[in-house]
Structure formats: C-alpha cells, structure tokens
Amino acid sequence: MVKSPVKPNLEGSAAKTKALKENILTPRFYTTDFETAAQLDLSAQEMELQAMLAEMRADYNRHHFVRDEAFDQSWEQITGEARQAFIDYLERSCVSEFSGFLLFKELSRKLKNRSPVLAEMFNLMARDEARHAGFLNKAMGDFGSTMDLAYLTKNRVYTFFPIEWVIYTVYLSEKIGYWRYIIIYRHLEKHPENQFYPLLGYFESWCQDENRHGDIFKALLRSQPKLWKTWQSRLWSRFFLLTVFATHTLTVHERTGFYRVLGLDPTEFDAEVIRKTNETAARAFPSVLDTEHPQFFSRLRRCCDLNVQMADIDSSSQPKWVKALRKLPLQLGIVGHLLRIYLIKPIDAEALREIVR
Ligand SMILES: [Fe+2]
Ligand SMILES: [Fe+2]
Numbered sequence: 420m421v422k423s424p425v426k427p428n429l430e431g432s433a434a435k436t437k438a439l440k441e442n443i444l445t446p447r448f449y450t451t452d453f454e455t456a457a458q459l460d461l462s463a464q465e466m467e468l469q470a471m472l473a474e475m476r477a478d479y480n481r482h483h484f485v486r487d488e489a490f491d492q493s494w495e496q497i498t499g500e501a502r503q504a505f506i507d508y509l510e511r512s513c514v515s516e517f518s519g520f521l522l523f524k525e526l527s528r529k530l531k532n533r534s535p536v537l538a539e540m541f542n543l544m545a546r547d548e549a550r551h552a553g554f555l556n557k558a559m560g561d562f563g564s565t566m567d568l569a570y571l572t573k574n575r576v577y578t579f580f581p582i583e584w585v586i587y588t589v590y591l592s593e594k595i596g597y598w599r600y601i602i603i604y605r606h607l608e609k610h611p612e613n614q615f616y617p618l619l620g621y622f623e624s625w626c627q628d629e630n631r632h633g634d635i636f637k638a639l640l641r642s643q644p645k646l647w648k649t650w651q652s653r654l655w656s657r658f659f660l661l662t663v664f665a666t667h668t669l670t671v672h673e674r675t676g677f678y679r680v681l682g683l684d685p686t687e688f689d690a691e692v693i694r695k696t697n698e699t700a701a702r703a704f705p706s707v708l709d710t711e712h713p714q715f716f717s718r719l720r721r722c723c724d725l726n727v728q729m730a731d732i733d734s735s736s737q738p739k740w741v742k743a744l745r746k747l748p749l750q751l752g753i754v755g756h757l758l759r760i761y762l763i764k765p766i767d768a769e770a771l772r773e774i775v776r
Contacts, residue, residue, distance in 0.1 A: 446515035449522050450577040451585045453529035459582070461536065464642035468536060471635045475543040483624045484550045486557060489617035494561050497615060504676030505616070506562050511670070513555035515592070517568055519632075520548035522585070540635055547628045558618045586640050587659040590703060591696065593633035595663060598695045600626035606683055613682040637703040653706035653765070660700060660708050661761055664693045665722060665753075672723040673730070690716055701768040712763045718756040725749045725756075 461468055497505065527541035552568065559565050580588065604622035607614045614620060640646050647656075671678065671689040678685040694710050701707045709715060729746050737745075 446511060446518050448518045448575045448577045449580050449585065450525065451522070451580055451582050453526065456526060456537070456582045457530050457533040459534070459537070459639070459643065461534075461639070461642045463644070464638040467638040468540070468635070468642075471631065471638060472536060472540055472543075474631060475540060475635075478543075478546075480547070480550070480624050480628055483621065484554045486554075487617070489620075490561065494616065497562075500676045501680045502562065504674045505680070506559065506564055507674050508677045509555050509559045509562070510564070510566065513552050513559060513566055514571070515596075516548050516552035516555060517566075517571065519589070519592075520545050520552055521572060522589075523548060544632050544635065547632065551625065551628070554618070554621070558616070561616075583643070583646060583655075584659070586636055586643070586646060587655060587704075588663070590633055590636035590640055591659055591663045591700065593629045593636060594699050595667060595692060595696045596629040597626045597633060598692045598699070600629065602688065602691055602695075603681060603683070606681065610682050613680070615680060619681075633699075640703050647703075647705040647769070656700075656704035656706050657708055657761060657765055660697060660704070661757060664696075664708070665719065665757055667692060668719045668723055669726045672727070686720070693719075701766065701771060705767075705769050706765045707768050708760070709763050709766050714763065715760060718760050722753045722756050725752045 523541040523545035527538045527545060530538040530541065556565055556568065600622040603619060604626065607619055646652050668689050671685050671692075675685040678688055690710075693716075697707050697710050726749075729749050732742050732745050732749075735742065
C-alpha cells in the first residue's frame, strides 16, 4: 500500500480549535444510516464504479502533496485583513476536507464486510481527504495556527443525514470544490504575481481528486432510480443545489479580503463557481436551477447584504435577546429570497440528456 506523504496533524492546542468561529456557514460533520448504505443495489452502475475504483487505486496524486522548498520561508509579510482572511479560508477548507475524511472512513469501516466495492472506494476517498486536510493544516502552521484534528473529531456535533441526502450533498460539495480550486488555479496561471503562497499552485492536481470523488458520487446517484427518476428527486435536487449555492455565496462574501488578495472579484468568482457547478450537476441530477434567470443572482446578492447586516448585529454589544429580535426580520428576508429562487422555473436535466443522445 502506498503511504500518504501528508498525514493530518493531530497536534496543536485545543484552545485554537475552540476558537473556530461557529455559525450557520461553518462546515459540519456528518453521520448517516450505515445499514441502508450497506444495502444499496449498485448493479445499474457497476461498470462505472469498477472503472472509478481502478482510477482511485492508481492513486495519481500519491506524490503530489509533498511540501517543496517554496514553503521554507517566513510568511510575516502577509499581514492585516489579508492574513486573517487567508487563515480563515485555510481553517474552513481544512475542516471541510477533514469532515469528508471522517465520513468516508466511517463508511468504509461500516461497509467492510457487507459492500466491499463501496468500502474500498470510501477508504480510498478518505485517503485523499486526509492528505488534503493534512496539507491545509500544515499551511495553517505556517501562519501560526494549526488545528487539533483529534480534538475536533471528538468534540464536534455530528449531524445525521439519510444516505440519500449524503449522496446529493457530497456530490455537490465535491463538484463545487473542484470548480473553486480550478478557477483559482487558472486565474493564478494568468496572474502569477498574485500567487502569494505556494499552496495555491497545488490546486490543479488537487481538484482532480475532488472531480473523481464527484464522479463516484454521480455513479452512486445514478445507480439509485429513486434519486433521479421520481418527482421528489427533482425537488430534492434543486433544494440541495440552492442550499449549497446560498452557503457558497454567503461564505465568499464573508471573506472577500482573501479573493481580493488573489486579484479576483468575489462576486464574479462566486457566480462563476455556481454557474459551472449547476451545469455539471445537470449530468447527475434530474433537475437543476436556472442560473441565467434575471432574479437568480440578484436575489442571492440580497441574501448576502442581509447576512452582512446580521453579522453587524452579532458584533454589537447588545443583549442576546435584542440581537435575536433584530435579526429575525433579516432571517425571514433571506428565507423569502431563497424561496423565490427555488420557485423559478427549473431546467429539466433529464430532457437535456435525451437531446444529447
Ligand atoms: Fe478534498
Ligand atoms: Fe473530495
């Protein structure tokens, strides 16, 4: 077995981990119904899954996540808002990679004797996510703030998702992860003067891992007719697309400093990632959102404005109940905008597939 060059750093102070700012946008840890997962009938996509398994075993990135000499220097010159925004970016990315690692590892453990193909697949995906999280954690170390991943494992709340929701959401998070990494990478290829830290130069091969993980989840999704052939699946697809996109928009606009240092316009970057992910999702989901509708991005942006107003209220020194009362109309405003986006006439991805055929 090939050893991963980077292991998650299990050292560091719990105090720093606890300092992780918690809000609705903080990446979560998930658990699922392992019994149902073990019983999934994968026969409809068996060839695709075997092909993906062969690719995962080939382990194209086994030598990729090794820190070269470009990291051997001080990063004190990155200061102020840019430094904080970058640390925040690393922190959230590390938590979400690590969250993927834990879920995949647990799935591979629980399915070991019951669904060997899936168990091996999850084990290999966990291998990749451990490398990603470890690499990000080392980068955080360069900025004086490693995360205690062992502490995080024990002390975070695990959210239960039925396996069907796991398939929709992990598919989307892998594909949106792919687009986020590759868009930054391609931008920096054109503007190398903005590549302020060597980690960013690793994104090209890194995002291929996420792309492969997404393709595995696509095969899982298409192996289950109830996840794409039913009217309920059309509603769920759009629901998860919208929640992932809304989270993305709010998160990007909460740390605009990071994107500005890269020379990217945060609003354009966000829209590009959402458009591309939605287009990609049309290959797996039965129904996707109409991102070209004139109200689509304008309403998402209104949600960002409301979210910024809520953050201002949160940082005030008022009593908790006053803050909650003041935030309520803003929260309702966000829900209202999201509902209106959800009700925009969707795009029938199954019909598109028929035309392509
Ligand atoms: Fe990853
Ligand atoms: Fe991944």
